[in-house]
Amino acid sequence: MTQLSKADCLARPMSVRAKIQMAAGVVEALAEFGRQKISYCYWKSATKLESALCGDGDIDILVARTDQNRAQAILLSRDFKFFPSVGDREAPAVFTYLCYDEPSGRLLHIHLHLRLVVGGPLAKNWHLPWEDTVLSRAAPHAYLPVRQVxxxxxxxxxxxxxxxxxxxxxxxxxxxxxxxxxxxxxxxxxxxxxxxxxxxxxxxxxxxxxxxxxxxxxxxxxxxxxxxxxxxxxxxxxxxSTGGSSYNGPEARLRSVGRSIVWVAGRLNKAIVHAPRPWHRRPAGGGIVVAFVGVDGSGKSTLIAALKDWLGIKVDVLPIYFGTGDGRPSLYLRPLKWLMPLATWMLGRKPRVASHGKASAGPPSLAYSILLAVWAIAVAADKRVKLTATWRAANRGLVVLADRYPQNESKNFNDGPLLERVPAVPEWLRHRELGVYQLAHRLPPDLVLKLMAPSETLAAREPAMDITVISRRLDALAGLAFGNAEVVCIDVDRPLDEVIRSVKRAIWQCL
Known part of the structure; x- marks a missing residue:
């Protein structure tokens, strides 16, 4: 199959040229199929082909069984990655490959079919033994380097x-x-x-x-x-019914009911419960933990929300919040979060280590020390629960997006031990709190994204935060290593679209 010349491409409508450019990765992979004489074709509706190549839908490619290994090798060489489904959600002869298209910021999705398997969305029970004829009758597309049915x-x-x-x-x-x-x-x-x-x-x-x-x-x-x-x-x-169905009628209906229950449970878990359970697809290399760390105002929650929308549609993603602000607290911390604003207001001022609000120049009072000790133990318990959930999720194949991550390397940066700020605390209590942060040090994230920006930019985003505290925390952040984790510094003093693309690139390379 020959490729389209530049002149022919420029003769196409502007919308078509834009889509070809956006889907360069998948177009190159399919062009390589043609050069290596892979027997394949796009076998679903031709009216959806251009939008699918643009990343607006799945690209369903039928490949001859004799060419399956070469076809998968081509996809892997073009930065496609294999994402197996959980359990038997997909038919045995259907494989999912995803590719990050950086110009568009989208995930391109190829379903590689070795057999024509069709059926309901949760239970594909029917095999159409027509592959050889469909492939033999396929023809090249008019202007895209792809064969279609x-x-x-x-x-x-x-x-x-x-x-x-x-x-x-x-x-x-x-x-x-x-x-x-x-x-x-x-x-x-x-x-x-x-x-x-x-x-x-x-x-x-x-x-x-x-x-x-x-x-x-x-x-x-x-x-x-x-x-x-x-x-x-x-x-x-x-x-x-004879030879074309995977299961008989009663078993097919029973499996459909079972998968419906699992689907509903997965949706509820994804929206409400957030338990570390896989329900869709996982990276072939296993789950990973990605930690977003930065000073307040660096955009951690905004980036995690964008990454969840981008990756969570295709792959199992679990967001975890390790902070004590507006995120989702565990049962250990929730009652104290309700009472903390009242207690802080009654005390009237915070110690000099505080970043927000009115801070005093002197050491914390006895009342504040007691309150901080209770709070520190509750926060440590909360972090231990979330560390357990984080690594259970990663071990089960989920991509964990952690907003902050516990550290014990610097007392000048947040997410570290709190009892170091209080002089008169029993040693056993310090040891109990420190154990959680030592556990996090032994279990470093797979990827740490440091969100960096000038202190003036962060102060403008967080007016209630002391700029001297911002500067001190930026210095501390630069020195954090998080054990042997891979660390990527992201400049967040740029337009949001550019920052999101940098983060997507870093995560995709880690998967």
């Missing part, structure tokens, strides 16, 4: 998927059913304008039977989609 095969696959994927009672089908039916109907009407009736009938008769082939042709050109779907679905299911 021909119109007759596309129409037959679309109608078959319509019958086997719609109408389920699982929560995903109920939630997306109406939109999916409209998507199928729009694609069917578009195909009806470019499919030759006799070619489609011959193809369907070869795959199914003469009677079913007539139903397929009538369905493509029908004006009422609801009228033909049920009879055609029954006919196709009967034809595929």
């Amino acid at each position: 021909d119109s007759a095969c596309e129409a037959l696959l679309l109608l078959t998927r319509n019958c086997l994927e719609l109408g389920g009672w699982d929560p995903v089908s109920i939630r997306r059913g109406a939109a999916k039916r409209k998507e199928f109907d729009d694609a069917r009407l578009e195909l009806a304008s470019r499919v030759e009736c006799g070619d489609l009938r011959r193809l369907a008769a070869g795959f199914l039977s003469d009677d079913v082939a007539d139903m397929v042709v009538d369905s493509l050109f029908s004006d009422q989609s609801a009228a033909w779907r049920a009879p055609l679905a029954r006919a196709i299911r009967r034809h595929l």
Whole structure:
């Protein structure tokens, strides 16, 4: 297959040229498929191909089984990474590869199919043994270096998927059913304008039977989609019931119910519970812990929210907050967080180590020392719980995004031991608190992102914070090593889009 020349590309509409540029990584990988004569094709709706290459959807590529190893080697050489699914969420012959497209900031998603497996969103029970014919009839795209399924095969696959994927009672089908039916109907009407009736009938008769082939042709050109779907679905299911289904009827329904329960539990966990449980996909190399550290105002929470939206759609991500501010506290810390503002107000001032509010020049009072000791032990207990959750999640394959991380290297930076600020504290209590921070030192993050900016910039973002404290903490932050962790310094005194792309690049290289 030959590549498109620069002149031909410039002759295309501006929207097409923009999408080609945005999807350079996947286009290069598919062009290499052509150069190495990999037998492959894009086998779903042609109307979605350009948006998929732009990162707006999955790119479903069918590859001959004899070429599977070479195809996967090409993807890996083009900075695609393999992300296996949890359990058996995906069919055995379907592999997920993701690639970070830096110009657009998006994740490009290739589903590599060795078999045509279709079905409901949570339980794909049907195998269509048509791979060889589909691949042999595939043709090069008009202007993209990609082979796509021909119109007759596309129409037959679309109608078959319509019958086997719609109408389920699982929560995903109920939630997306109406939109999916409209998507199928729009694609069917578009195909009806470019499919030759006799070619489609011959193809369907070869795959199914003469009677079913007539139903397929009538369905493509029908004006009422609801009228033909049920009879055609029954006919196709009967034809595929022997040799084409992975499970019999009762087992398929039981598995669908089980996966629906797991899906609902995963959604609740992701939105509310935040337990360290995998539910979707994981990096092939295992989970990682990424710690965002920086002075207040450096944008830790903003960046983590952006990274969660970017990566969490495709991969299991768990955000963890190790601070004591507006994040999610554990049960150890929550009651004290409610009482702390009242107690601080009653005391009237803070010791000189405080960063916000009115600070005194003298040592902390006895009342404040007692309060700080109670608070320090509660904070240490909170951090121990979150450290346990963090490393359980990483060991189970999740990507953990930690807002701050406990450290015992500098008393001038936050997230360190607090009892060092109080002179008269029992030694056993100091030892108990210090043990948590020593544990964090023994378990350093896989990647530490230091968010750096001039003290004037941070003071403008955090007006209530003393600029001398900011300067002192920036100096301390520069010296933190976090054991043997990989440390990347991110300049956050730039436009937010540039900062987010730098962070994405650092995380992607670590995965």
